[in-house]
Amino acid sequence: MIRRSLGLFIGLFLLILAVGAVLGVPFTTARLLEAAAYALIALGLNIQWGYGGLFNFGIMGFMMLGGFAVTFISYPVNPEFWGSDGPWMLGRALLAFAFGALLVFGARKSTRLGIRGGWHVALTILAWFTAYVIYRSQIDPAAAYIESSAGFVGGLGAHPVLGWLFGGVLAAAIAYIVGKICLGLRTDYLAIATIGISEIIRALIKNMDWLTRGTLTVSPVPWPSPLAQDYMAEGYGDTASLLLSRGGFLALVLLVLAIVFVLIERAYGGPWGRMMRAIRDNHIAAASMGKNVTARQLEIFIFGSVLMGIGGAILVSFVQIHDPSSYQPINHTFLIWVMVIVGGAGNNWGALLGAIGIYFVWMISEPLARAIFELVSYVSTWAGIGPIPEIESRSAQMRVFVLGVVISVALRYAPRGLIPEYAGPRARN
Amino acid sequence: MSELVFFFNQVVIAGAVLGSVYALGAIGVTLIFGILRFAHFAHGDMMTMGAFVAFILAVGAGALGIQTPIATGFIVLPLAMVIAAVLALGIDKGFYAPLRRRGARPVTLLIASIGVTLMIQGLLRLFFGTGTYSFFDTQPKTIFRIDTSAIGSTRPLVVTEPQIMLILLTIVVVVALHFFLTRSRLGKAMRAMADNPDLAQVSGINTQLVVRVTWIIAGSLACAAGTMLALDVTLKPDLAFNILLPIFAAAIVGGLGQAYGAIAGGFLIGFAETLAVFNWTLVLRPLRDVLPEWLELPNNLALVPTEYKLTVAFVILVITLLVRPTGIFKGAST
Numbered sequence: 045m046i047r048r049s050l051g052l053f054i055g056l057f058l059l060i061l062a063v064g065a066v067l068g069v070p071f072t073t074a075r076l077l078e079a080a081a082y083a084l085i086a087l088g089l090n091i092q093w094g095y096g097g098l099f100n101f102g103i104m105g106f107m108m109l110g111g112f113a114v115t116f117i118s119y120p121v122n123p124e125f126w127g128s129d130g131p132w133m134l135g136r137a138l139l140a141f142a143f144g145a146l147l148v149f150g151a152r153k154s155t156r157l158g159i160r161g162g163w164h165v166a167l168t169i170l171a172w173f174t175a176y177v178i179y180r181s182q183i184d185p186a187a188a189y190i191e192s193s194a195g196f197v198g199g200l201g202a203h204p205v206l207g208w209l210f211g212g213v214l215a216a217a218i219a220y221i222v223g224k225i226c227l228g229l230r231t232d233y234l235a236i237a238t239i240g241i242s243e244i245i246r247a248l249i250k251n252m253d254w255l256t257r258g259t260l261t262v263s264p265v266p267w268p269s270p271l272a273q274d275y276m277a278e279g280y281g282d283t284a285s286l287l288l289s290r291g292g293f294l295a296l297v298l299l300v301l302a303i304v305f306v307l308i309e310r311a312y313g314g315p316w317g318r319m320m321r322a323i324r325d326n327h328i329a330a331a332s333m334g335k336n337v338t339a340r341q342l343e344i345f346i347f348g349s350v351l352m353g354i355g356g357a358i359l360v361s362f363v364q365i366h367d368p369s370s371y372q373p374i375n376h377t378f379l380i381w382v383m384v385i386v387g388g389a390g391n392n393w394g395a396l397l398g399a400i401g402i403y404f405v406w407m408i409s410e411p412l413a414r415a416i417f418e419l420v421s422y423v424s425t426w427a428g429i430g431p432i433p434e435i436e437s438r439s440a441q442m443r444v445f446v447l448g449v450v451i452s453v454a455l456r457y458a459p460r461g462l463i464p465e466y467a468g469p470r471a472r473n
Numbered sequence: 474m475s476e477l478v479f480f481f482n483q484v485v486i487a488g489a490v491l492g493s494v495y496a497l498g499a500i501g502v503t504l505i506f507g508i509l510r511f512a513h514f515a516h517g518d519m520m521t522m523g524a525f526v527a528f529i530l531a532v533g534a535g536a537l538g539i540q541t542p543i544a545t546g547f548i549v550l551p552l553a554m555v556i557a558a559v560l561a562l563g564i565d566k567g568f569y570a571p572l573r574r575r576g577a578r579p580v581t582l583l584i585a586s587i588g589v590t591l592m593i594q595g596l597l598r599l600f601f602g603t604g605t606y607s608f609f610d611t612q613p614k615t616i617f618r619i620d621t622s623a624i625g626s627t628r629p630l631v632v633t634e635p636q637i638m639l640i641l642l643t644i645v646v647v648v649a650l651h652f653f654l655t656r657s658r659l660g661k662a663m664r665a666m667a668d669n670p671d672l673a674q675v676s677g678i679n680t681q682l683v684v685r686v687t688w689i690i691a692g693s694l695a696c697a698a699g700t701m702l703a704l705d706v707t708l709k710p711d712l713a714f715n716i717l718l719p720i721f722a723a724a725i726v727g728g729l730g731q732a733y734g735a736i737a738g739g740f741l742i743g744f745a746e747t748l749a750v751f752n753w754t755l756v757l758r759p760l761r762d763v764l765p766e767w768l769e770l771p772n773n774l775a776l777v778p779t780e781y782k783l784t785v786a787f788v789i790l791v792i793t794l795l796v797r798p799t800g801i802f803k804g805a806s807t
Binding site: 442 | 511568571572583591593603786787791794
């Protein structure tokens with residue numbers, strides 16, 4: 045077991061070295077950094093799916109929340125917004141929101157006043173509708189005003205690491221709501237409900253132009269460590285400063301990853317991890333042993349989502365641009381599922397290996413496909429058939445196909461992943 | 474009366490068209506769930522794949538110089554549906570059947586269907602790039618403008634040829650499905666297997682055949698829905714991925730595993746989406762003089778802004794899951 049894992053990790057290391065030799069060290073450092081952020085997210089999914097058996101297809105939504113959070117916290121302050129009537133109008137919208145929430149809460153609790161049955165349902169619907177209308181009547185003018193006068197809210201100008209933390213907090217808050225709504229559902233329903241909620245989050249972040257600038261994108265989001273330009277200003281060479289800056293960021297991300305890894309590995313080995321596995325494998329038996337299944341599942345769902353939020357925040361602060369329209373379920377939700385399934389659900393080393401390995405496969409399948417297409421195109425031109433049109437855009441799509449093949453092969457021949465879960469001498473079948 | 478015709482154009486026709494597409498897709502999803510017990514995520518891509526099969530056939534027919542009075546896309550549709558059914562059987566044999574034989578849990582099949590989604594999507598984008606295609610490059614799209622001045626309206630009633638065909642096709646499919654499920658031996662076997670697979674098997678039902686028939690129905694209906702959608706709007710490799718989620722919403726709202734529920738859910742979601750983004754100001758305009766002064770009509774009186782149209786389906790989905798998780802027609806909930 046140990047030998048197999050070691051062999052796989054050495055193989056991964058050699059793959060990274062090979063990529064570095066062919067495509068350059070700065071490129072590889074950047075990919076490694078992104079892979080580390082994805083590893084954080086994959087560990088989050090591993091907690092949810094591997095430890096707890098919870099289906100979460102809404103990873104993209106939590107990553108978007110993290111991305112928004114880091115942009116909001118670390119982007120420079122927009123004085124035009126703070127000097128205008130914007131904050132005042134937003135405050136009123138917030139009050140309207142609170143009032144609406146109170147109204148809905150009151151309608152839900154109206155059974156205590158003796159309102160029951162159909163009347164209760166009617167009252168609840170009416171309260172929701174009134175709350176929605178009141179909120180819309182305040183937020184719409186505020187949004188229009190901010191968009192026309194200041195562009196968007198801007199940021200708070202704080203340190204990006206604070207933004208990462210806030211990403212985790214925001215993801216946790218939303219995960220609490222999502223978990224409260226959805227966790228009573230079975231796997232398939234849970235998958236579809238979470239995917240629906242992540243689409244709602246995407247639609248909101250994409251279209252709330254006053255808050256996120258939407259499709260206009262926000263850039264540059266600042267880095268937590270010095271940028272390449274800073275090193276250049278100090279007189280370093282181009283490549284050296286690129287390496288120094290990316291190396292600094294990479295060290296920071298690896299530190300975060302290492303801390304998280306140690307913590308969740310310890311949690312997995314401890315009583316908490318055993319309890320979670322018991323709930324996953326037989327929640328009825330676990331409940332009869334006095335475990336509060338619903339609360340524990342909510343807890344694990346939130347923990348996993350926090351890691352997803354932090355990972356999404358790191359990715360946005362690395363690429364320095366927050367572009368809500370760049371998020372796709374394939375690139376964000378499904379990619380991470382492939383990472384965890386191929387690596388080995390329920391095993392943190394497996395999730396780590398899967399995340400970094402699959403991310404590199406994902407990244408290099410495009411240049412590889414391009415090379416193959418160019419070769420085929422060369423042959424076909426020589427044979428008189430003519431070249432393949434649009435090689436650039438086609439090879440970019442190749443990686444989606446490769447990802448599909450990888451997961452299909454993995455499910456068929458290694459259904460428990462490359463480094464399967466190991467829970468004592470008697471492994472789960 | 475102009476307002477009424479406008480309402481008809483914007484809500485009744487658009488909602489019926491959208492609802493038909495959702496219903497045709499949701500029938501496949503719900504049948505697969507009923508028989509095989511997993512949410513088939515590759516269904517949206519099977520729709521797109523079917524649409525591309527029809528597109529290739531139509532282009533091929535055009536290249537052979539075949540001229541048809543109605544759009545070639547409809548003429549080749551039966552053939553495309555057969556090809557799509559064969560492809561669906563092939564996908565089942567290649568990717569799902571081995572997992573089922575191993576006795577994998579439905580969750581594994583769900584993840585496998587994501588692998589299939591990625592592969593189909595990758596292949597489609599590989600061969601067709603990311604551009605958009607139209608069935609009506611060489612043929613004109615017939616648009617019927619029905620004069621409604623008889624009832625005092627200044628606007629015509631606008632409906633296109635693909636829209637009429639889509640609604641007709643949906644009616645035919647629904648009636649055919651009803652008779653298949655209630656009258657034929659195989660249809661009854663399917664319902665029996667959906668209710669209790671073990672009991673169905675011991676009572677001598679050929680479950681392998683039922684599974685195959687399920688894939689044939691799901692694949693051909695997915696092809697029909699995709700082609701109709703492509704005929705109504707345009708054909709893109711990611712055509713149905715966005716529509717997959719409303720289809721799931723429709724299937725769940727109707728009750729997973731319930732064919733009639735899927736149809737009802739499809740139309741419910743379709744009309745809810747169009748009604749939610751409909752701008753009521755345009756219909757209420759004649760009341761402008763009657764209304765008191767303090768109640769002035771705003772310019773846009775839609776329930777949700779247009780860009781949130783797709784989220785309407787999810788909101789309905791979430792409410793359904795909260796209030797009645799088994800859907801309107803009590804669906805399967807293993």
